[in-house]
Amino acid sequence: AQAKEHEHGEACSHAQDSEAFTMPESAQRLLGLSVVTAMPRRVTGTVRFPGRFELMPDARRAYSAPLPGVVEVKVRPPQRVAAGEVLFTLYAPEWTRVNGEVRDAAAALALFKAESEALRKRLAQLREAGVRHAELEQQLAVKAAETERAEQTRQNAEAARAAILALCREQDGVLAVTAREAGVIERVPVASGAWVEAGAEVAAVVRADRLWFRADGIPAELGQVRDGQAGFVEPLTARGEQPPATGHVELGFETDDKARIHPLYLTADTWPAWAGPGRASVLSVAVAASAPEQIALPEACVVTDGLRQIVFVRDPHDAQRLFKREVALGASDGDWVAVEGVTAGEAVVLDGAYELKLAAPSAGASQRAAGHFHADGQFHEGEH
Numbered sequence: 001a002q003a004k005e006h007e008h009g010e011a012c013s014h015a016q017d018s019e020a021f022t023m024p025e026s027a028q029r030l031l032g033l034s035v036v037t038a039m040p041r042r043v044t045g046t047v048r049f050p051g052r053f054e055l056m057p058d059a060r061r062a063y064s065a066p067l068p069g070v071v072e073v074k075v076r077p078p079q080r081v082a083a084g085e086v087l088f089t090l091y092a093p094e095w096t097r098v099n100g101e102v103r104d105a106a107a108a109l110a111l112f113k114a115e116s117e118a119l120r121k122r123l124a125q126l127r128e129a130g131v132r133h134a135e136l137e138q139q140l141a142v143k144a145a146e147t148e149r150a151e152q153t154r155q156n157a158e159a160a161r162a163a164i165l166a167l168c169r170e171q172d173g174v175l176a177v178t179a180r181e182a183g184v185i186e187r188v189p190v191a192s193g194a195w196v197e198a199g200a201e202v203a204a205v206v207r208a209d210r211l212w213f214r215a216d217g218i219p220a221e222l223g224q225v226r227d228g229q230a231g232f233v234e235p236l237t238a239r240g241e242q243p244p245a246t247g248h249v250e251l252g253f254e255t256d257d258k259a260r261i262h263p264l265y266l267t268a269d270t271w272p273a274w275a276g277p278g279r280a281s282v283l284s285v286a287v288a289a290s291a292p293e294q295i296a297l298p299e300a301c302v303v304t305d306g307l308r309q310i311v312f313v314r315d316p317h318d319a320q321r322l323f324k325r326e327v328a329l330g331a332s333d334g335d336w337v338a339v340e341g342v343t344a345g346e347a348v349v350l351d352g353a354y355e356l357k358l359a360a361p362s363a364g365a366s367q368r369a370a371g372h373f374h375a376d377g378q379f380h381e382g383e384h
Helices: 025-031 093-128 134-165 353-359
Strands: 018-022 035-037 039-041 046-055 060-064 069-073 086-091 169-171 174-178 183-187 201-206 211-217 230-234 245-251 262-267 280-286 294-298 303-305 308-315 318-332 336-340 347-349 371-373 379-381
Touching: 025 318, 025 353, 069 093, 069 201, 086 201, 093 134, 211 280, 230 262, 262 280, 303 353, 308 353
Parallel strands: 018 371, 039 294
Antiparallel strands: 018 318, 035 347, 046 211, 046 280, 060 201, 069 086, 086 174, 169 174, 183 201, 211 262, 230 245, 230 280, 245 262, 294 336, 303 308, 308 318, 308 347, 318 336, 371 379
């Protein structure tokens, strides 16, 4: 576009940095244009390793049948469950037997205690009369031994019952297995009404927050990486629209010499919503002191126009109006590059930037009037 003239007739240099033109939205769609928001980002001093998010070993908990019986499933994948929520119930005939053993052991113990107490009272009365009864004393000794055995039997029966209730709770005559912590149902390998044996898995729950990002690095590339260094992972799509996952790096214990890779992990207390098991991305590890955060863009936004590097910025007030703007490039990490000449929050063309450069007015036409595009992609100077 023509630069605005000062009163002394000289052109503003900053005005010449941007060349404005209009392009109908239909033509923009034809070129496949997409935009990304310019934002501050640290791009220096990083090494990068491909990988994916995985569940930690302690993220998955299996819930099994405590006894043989008929199962009734109360949940389904991928249902979210709260701690204490019933996952399945179990009708177990053996539970009736266990309760019966506890009651029988308690009754036998009470009987032996009563008989022992009666013998003690009888012997006390005989002693008061000055008579010793050896047979009753022997019977009391036998009853004491039987009482001790009955107490041990009762404790064993109670322990067996407590061991079952440590895995579930009794509810309306059946056993109810509940979630110990909140999570997502991953699988339910049995159907309601099925007979299962003790120990058979009925449901598996995963904690979605128990994630880490696992990457594989070539040992030669890990020379600058240390435990505890800061790292981040960004989604491969929608760059700039989702916050990065940030955390600290932990080096794996064992190197796979055959594959010539060494694992490393990014751990964090919290993860952004887009992070999930199986999602692939790239781990960037900060290995050196870097410059303060500055505006950065994906390298695909920047195209070469003659001897200068340019980007295309969308007018925030008019989606059809674009500015071809020269920028100065800074450090690059291979995907992102620091730029000067763009401010935070501006929408910059990402996909289709090169095609737009071919369609836009050339850099040598700086003295001609601002122009516009028609839907057929042809450029015309001046306003409609």
